[in-house]
Amino acid sequence: MQVPAPLEYARATSVEHAIALLERLGEEARIVAGGHSLIPMMKLRLTHLEYLVDINDLHDELDFIRVERGEVRIGALTRHRDLLESEALVPELPIFRDAERVIADPVVRNRGTLGGSLCQADPSEDLSSVCTTLGASCVIRGVSGERVVSMEEFYRGPYETAVGPAEILTEVRIPLRPHSSNAYAKVDRRAGDWAVVAAGAALWLDDDGLIADARVGLAAVGPNTTGIPAISEALRGRAPSEEAFAEAGELAAAASSPTTDGRGSAAYKRHLAAELTRRTLRRAAERIADRALERESA
Amino acid sequence: MSVDVEPVGHGRMLRKEDPRLVRGRGTFCDDLTLPRQLHLAILRSPVAHARIVYVDATAALAHPKVKAVVTGADLVERGLAWMPTLAHDVQPVLATDKVRFQGQEVAFVVAEDRYAARDALELIDVEYDVLPPVVDARRALDDDTPLIRDDVAGRADNRCFDWETGDAAATDAAFARADVVVADDLVYPRVHPAPLETCGAIADFDRVSGKLTVWVTSQAPHAHRTLFAMMTGLPEHKIRVVSPDIGGGFGNKVPVYPGYLCAIVGSMVTGRPVKWIEDRTENLVSTAFARDFHLHGELAATSDGRILGVRARVLADHGAFNAVAAPAKYPGGFFGVFTGSYAVDAAHCSTTAVYTTKAPGGVAYACSFRIAEAVYFIERMVDLLARELGLDPVEIRRRNFIPTEAFPYLTATGWVYDSGDYPRALDEALRIADYDALRAEQAERRERGELMGIGLAFFTEAVGAGPRKHMDILGLGMADGCELTVHPDGRAVVRLSVQTQGQGHETTFAQIVAEEIGIPPADIEVVHGDTDATPYGLGTYGSRSTAVSGAAAALVARQVRDKARRIAAHLLEVAPDDLEWTKGSFGVRGIPTATVTMPEVARAAYGIDLPDDLESGLDAHVSYNPENLTFPFGAYLAVVDVDPGTAVVTVRRFVAVDDCGTRINDMIIEGQVHRGLTDGVGVALMEYVGFDEHGTCLNASLMDYLIPTALEVPTWETGHTVTPSPHHPIGAKGIGEAATVGSPPAIVNAVLDALAPLGVTRLDMPLTPSRVWEAMQGRAAPPTDPPHGPTAEKGTP
Numbered sequence A: 001m002q003v004p005a006p007l008e009y010a011r012a013t014s015v016e017h018a019i020a021l022l023e024r025l026g027e028e029a030r031i032v033a034g035g036h037s038l039i040p041m042m043k044l045r046l047t048h049l050e051y052l053v054d055i056n057d058l059h060d061e062l063d064f065i066r067v068e069r070g071e072v073r074i075g076a077l078t079r080h081r082d083l084l085e086s087e088a089l090v091p092e093l094p095i096f097r098d099a100e101r102v103i104a105d106p107v108v109r110n111r112g113t114l115g116g117s118l119c120q121a122d123p124s125e126d127l128s129s130v131c132t133t134l135g136a137s138c139v140i141r142g143v144s145g146e147r148v149v150s151m152e153e154f155y156r157g158p159y160e161t162a163v164g165p166a167e168i169l170t171e172v173r174i175p176l177r178p179h180s181s182n183a184y185a186k187v188d189r190r191a192g193d194w195a196v197v198a199a200g201a202a203l204w205l206d207d208d209g210l211i212a213d214a215r216v217g218l219a220a221v222g223p224n225t226t227g228i229p230a231i232s233e234a235l236r237g238r239a240p241s242e243e244a245f246a247e248a249g250e251l252a253a254a255a256s257s258p259t260t261d262g263r264g265s266a267a268y269k270r271h272l273a274a275e276l277t278r279r280t281l282r283r284a285a286e287r288i289a290d291r292a293l294e295r296e297s298a
Numbered sequence B: 001m002s003v004d005v006e007p008v009g010h011g012r013m014l015r016k017e018d019p020r021l022v023r024g025r026g027t028f029c030d031d032l033t034l035p036r037q038l039h040l041a042i043l044r045s046p047v048a049h050a051r052i053v054y055v056d057a058t059a060a061l062a063h064p065k066v067k068a069v070v071t072g073a074d075l076v077e078r079g080l081a082w083m084p085t086l087a088h089d090v091q092p093v094l095a096t097d098k099v100r101f102q103g104q105e106v107a108f109v110v111a112e113d114r115y116a117a118r119d120a121l122e123l124i125d126v127e128y129d130v131l132p133p134v135v136d137a138r139r140a141l142d143d144d145t146p147l148i149r150d151d152v153a154g155r156a157d158n159r160c161f162d163w164e165t166g167d168a169a170a171t172d173a174a175f176a177r178a179d180v181v182v183a184d185d186l187v188y189p190r191v192h193p194a195p196l197e198t199c200g201a202i203a204d205f206d207r208v209s210g211k212l213t214v215w216v217t218s219q220a221p222h223a224h225r226t227l228f229a230m231m232t233g234l235p236e237h238k239i240r241v242v243s244p245d246i247g248g249g250f251g252n253k254v255p256v257y258p259g260y261l262c263a264i265v266g267s268m269v270t271g272r273p274v275k276w277i278e279d280r281t282e283n284l285v286s287t288a289f290a291r292d293f294h295l296h297g298e299l300a301a302t303s304d305g306r307i308l309g310v311r312a313r314v315l316a317d318h319g320a321f322n323a324v325a326a327p328a329k330y331p332g333g334f335f336g337v338f339t340g341s342y343a344v345d346a347a348h349c350s351t352t353a354v355y356t357t358k359a360p361g362g363v364a365y366a367c368s369f370r371i372a373e374a375v376y377f378i379e380r381m382v383d384l385l386a387r388e389l390g391l392d393p394v395e396i397r398r399r400n401f402i403p404t405e406a407f408p409y410l411t412a413t414g415w416v417y418d419s420g421d422y423p424r425a426l427d428e429a430l431r432i433a434d435y436d437a438l439r440a441e442q443a444e445r446r447e448r449g450e451l452m453g454i455g456l457a458f459f460t461e462a463v464g465a466g467p468r469k470h471m472d473i474l475g476l477g478m479a480d481g482c483e484l485t486v487h488p489d490g491r492a493v494v495r496l497s498v499q500t501q502g503q504g505h506e507t508t509f510a511q512i513v514a515e516e517i518g519i520p521p522a523d524i525e526v527v528h529g530d531t532d533a534t535p536y537g538l539g540t541y542g543s544r545s546t547a548v549s550g551a552a553a554a555l556v557a558r559q560v561r562d563k564a565r566r567i568a569a570h571l572l573e574v575a576p577d578d579l580e581w582t583k584g585s586f587g588v589r590g591i592p593t594a595t596v597t598m599p600e601v602a603r604a605a606y607g608i609d610l611p612d613d614l615e616s617g618l619d620a621h622v623s624y625n626p627e628n629l630t631f632p633f634g635a636y637l638a639v640v641d642v643d644p645g646t647a648v649v650t651v652r653r654f655v656a657v658d659d660c661g662t663r664i665n666d667m668i669i670e671g672q673v674h675r676g677l678t679d680g681v682g683v684a685l686m687e688y689v690g691f692d693e694h695g696t697c698l699n700a701s702l703m704d705y706l707i708p709t710a711l712e713v714p715t716w717e718t719g720h721t722v723t724p725s726p727h728h729p730i731g732a733k734g735i736g737e738a739a740t741v742g743s744p745p746a747i748v749n750a751v752l753d754a755l756a757p758l759g760v761t762r763l764d765m766p767l768t769p770s771r772v773w774e775a776m777q778g779r780a781a782p783p784t785d786p787p788h789g790p791t792a793e794k795g796t797p
């Protein structure tokens, strides 16, 4: 059994309380959500903390999935499992179910949270890619109030985010637009393993069926997990086609800077960036077509 | 498949141990808490190779909950710093001069609780003078490679041993005659058994009685008792080793680890029971690994595919200390069976084993004494020959099989295979798989650009070590004792020297005895694991429990039955020869009403009316020294799909036909096979222990050392044939390792078959998507992905 070093622990009763605790305890305090990233690091004694502020009681404030007009809002304490099982997300954002099926295992999914995933900011993390793909924004709250940042602003580099020491990520907001869909694909060495490479893709079509916007988010291809604007630029105004998706794949490969490690060679990972970009764009396009058919037959 | 009616003897039945285990009522080492128990934690080296400048424990000793801190220097004073390994080498309990692998034991703390013990490790100050590590076995013997084992006087290089088997001249002659020669380099990477329960011990030394009791995760409690006596200098009769429920062993719990000795010393120093339970990282980085073989193979054959000769050159990486568990005369294990299931007249193997700055070990993981390596070797090579000659992999095997009538068969390297019927097992596998249909499907899929592969492996194992005249470990013969007592109420207790780690001994051995004395398995209690309650024997590994102790159990039961016959004869007032045994009772031949049951005999055995020349009681004791090993075999077939875009390998089907001789309980056998096949998928596709250039282990957690899940394995399709062993009392051969041994080559051959249209001929495990993709690009895996870069020409022995 691996055991962490001694530490103090407090259970927050509200977001406000949690922020106040962080403010008072300073740099050596940390939020614990699902604990599936933080606790292993503490047990391996790779992270030394003096205080844990537990936000697991804050269901009312932080644990929700709300599909509203033009926007989906997901609370930071929403568990992987709820994202996997949510029927509300499936029509517009099937990418969540795609991704959650291949994130970790049921034990981890029962506890791990959206907020923890994003705040951990591991470059191999899947939900950051999903949020990047969807052009999500993050709501951060501190003593002086709330601010909303884009994923590009949120993610500052490996294990670094825009969330300050006395701040909390409270929710993620995802804009909804018509004629769109999205998909996620991951290659791993075994179920429950982190990605060798993963890719998310989202397509938005205009009324003529041409690509109004396209976004791709990659995981595990280097320190940068933010979007690839070149893909949006290259695809806008074109009809969805194998050729266009192949081009996007090449751009994805070019935008990635993977390293060789136990999960694979850099060349392979770059290849996967292209391959999975193609596959997910194709899948997103198929889904848009399927939904159009469904609407017609309805 | 009904298991409702329990057989009185062999047959399918539910496991007797499972009501306990599935309810969480097992007792594993860490479940035990002794009064006044303390906790021990070990400080391990963060570097692979370094001279220890000093170890300062002052701050740790000042921790309020710490009872003792012990360093290598302290152990030198007690003469306990170094301990013998199972392979006539030595290994430090705590490092004294140098550390020789990352994770090596440097000091230990005994404290009031586990947390304090762990915290205090951080207070021990060690200065290391770092030396260059030796990571690549192929460089271990180079002139400029640093010497690892300078503790042994006169040692000049990192050579561990050289070993040869077979006839070099005859093999050269066979190669000279050959129409075709194929050659290849193969790597069987270092893998780890990774049992879910890590290793651990609770040592309790009673200063008053001088008795030491050690509860320990041991596959071989008696051998460990002898070793503890050798290591500590305590008299052996004052040592009791108890191996409670074991959460998986796979060979990992055969060696004696420094941690066990630390717990013993900790208890001696503090006078209190001391518990040490390894954490996951410690288990993965410091305990016995398996394999780590670099192989060069050559086959000589006629143009119609008859194998004339086999050559093998092996470079074996043994880590920093030779801690292999193999019979003493077999330093290279049983790799000598590398001619596989084939009638080959000439074969030769030369092995060079080297030291590297890695964890010691070398046989674990369904230990198999290197048969896993031998089977992998020959099955890859035979496929290579088939490909060279344009023959179907089925056909090449058929042409070379040892003919059924040739058993017992003496191989070119001196092994006597006891019995076999290879074509029958192969036919059964092909039938289950519908081989012709699979080939047709493959042709169709290839047309569509899909990559489907079919792979075969036919293996023969040599298990049940072993005959005393050939086999010993540290001078201990490999015979197993067994005791059987039938109580006055007709229920029995059988005492074994072997210890289950999940294989179901409590059921299998009850069934073996039941078959012989006609008492239901439910009425036979199996006692094992406690050296004070069981007879001597060398333990469970190398698929030896059924092959050796199973024979002992059958023989001891027959002795009891013989005595019962004499008592029955007395009761029925006839001569013993007039009695007929039908399972459970004796009857007088020709007089159907004159019978006496085993329980009646048992009651009488403790009564007052016994013949004068018979002692009271109904019990017996045997020690079984096997005449030969047993040679289980099997035909395995894997069907795989490789995603052309991502190179991900999916094992779609797997057919396993096993012949382990007489089958005692099909359910347990199938369980063993399922487990081993899952191991095989792990080894073939994802498992390996890698090191970076500093000698740091890259797989120190189960996030990095991948073991397969249900999602990576297909629904197993098992079948069997039965070819009993002629010399085993009940004809059983052992099944524990068959599937671990046989499945990796089937999977790798299948993947190579899938990739054949791309011209891929070489591939080393593990077949991760990246490695497969690199091979599809015509490249071997990059050397930065240790330890399976392409075999360099330099350094191969």
Ligand SMILES: Cc1cc2nc3c(=O)[nH]c(=O)nc-3n(C[C@H](O)[C@H](O)[C@H](O)COP(=O)(O)OP(=O)(O)OC[C@H]3O[C@@H](n4cnc5c(N)ncnc54)[C@H](O)[C@@H]3O)c2cc1C
Binding pocket: A030, A031, A032, A033, A034, A035, A036, A037, A038, A039, A040, A076, A077, A102, A103, A104, A105, A108, A111, A112, A113, A114, A115, A116, A117, A119, A120, A124, A125, A126, A127, A163, A167, A168, A169, A170, A192, A193, A194, A195, B703
């Ligand atoms: C075996 C295993 C396999 C895994 N596999 C995958 C995988 O395949 N893909 C994948 O994407 N992930 C994987 N994970 C990670 C998993 O998704 C984690 O649960 C997730 O990364 C972190 O979520 P958490 O709620 O557990 O965060 P915690 O561990 O509780 O916290 C992580 C970090 O985020 C901070 N934090 C948490 N919530 C907030 C908040 N609301 N505001 C500010 N800071 C916050 C914490 O202070 C901490 O620094 C795996 C984990 C394990 C243990």
